[in-house]
Amino acid sequence: MNLHEFQAKHIFSQYGIPIPRGIVVRSAAEAKAAAEKLGGSVWVVKAQVHAGGRGKAGGVKIAKSVADVAAFTDELLGTRLVTHQTDEHGMPINSIMIEEGLDIAREIYLGALVDRASKRIVFMGSAAGGMDIEEVAATEPEKIITVRVNPVAGLQPYQCRQMGFALGLTPAQIKQLTVIMQGLYRCFEERDLGLVEINPLIVTGDDTLLALDAKINVDDNAIEVNRQAEIAEMRDPSQEDETEVAAAEHGLNYITLDGNIGCMVNGAGLAMATMDVIKLHGGEPANFLDVGGGTNKERVTEAFKIISSSPDVKGILVNIFGGIVRCDMIAEGVIAAVKEVGIKVPVVVRLEGTNVEQGKQLLEQSGLDIIPAENLTDGAKKVVGAVQRESA
């Protein structure tokens, strides 16, 4: 789960990480009041969306008057921001942060994540702040400084100094960096983060380090088991994939992908195998939905509706291995869903396992235009073939 910049900064402030003064607003009038309250002569109007690259996309604007603060807010609110990190539809702007405009002397990148290879929290720093770290990593990997934290010893002051020296900071700045890194580390552990990024971490004209931007990703498992009540409250479904949110409401595991074949499967392993076989036969999955082990007819119906709701889906493959789940119940769910929403694309169904004969019979007798498959390979070939014929 991702947080908005203003939420991440709020968390930062709990860990002694300095942030600019800022106020979140949801109207031009609130923006005007916020600018007046903050005072000063320069403000930054920042669209709050779950995506980076806002600056280049026009989502971060410098305002030199209170009137401009209100005007920029009005301009941005209610629109969608498309950045290089979003798809072509962008993300809805429902809130704006008005921030004091700061005098920036240097922009640095500082981030931390879980490195799966070393099984440790790793800090990454780069003097090339403000830029995408992915781009720096690709073109100038030597410019990224990494510090691995031993989980027993925790982050050591010498490691912060190492980072500071490598970033070319002065001793006074390194002291501030140490406080920030130690705050980030505590935050990372206590809040079950998967990723935290400050890009840019700035040095101001008067030598103060501040987190000018903030990105936090929290481990979904921590939310699920209620370890992070404050953060769970910060969820903003408007920033998440609509279909994934709908699926989660029904307890279904659904992932949107880039292709055009919808996959309804039971079990994550079978989902992976199904996608592999579809790709092997020249197709591309548009999504996969895992209906889970102990499901019921209603959930199968919901699942089918969710899969077929995307205009990108040009064909559907249902691949169910009935162990605990019965094939006849899956068939009933599919039939109910198709009757309810109609069938606009070819649907291939492969059933195997418990009550498979009853399931196949139900599909056959339904009179619906469902293409039966003998096995996974047959099913994949049939759905890929059908999609190719449709789009030919």
Ligand code: ADP
């Ligand atoms: P994004 O990473 O989404 O583009 P940032 O919050 O990093 O958004 O802002 C982009 C750029 O805008 C920063 O690199 C910085 O140069 C400038 N900026 C952002 N906030 C402020 C601020 N409070 N004062 C001055 N400049 C700012």
Ligand code: MG
């Ligand atoms: Mg940024």
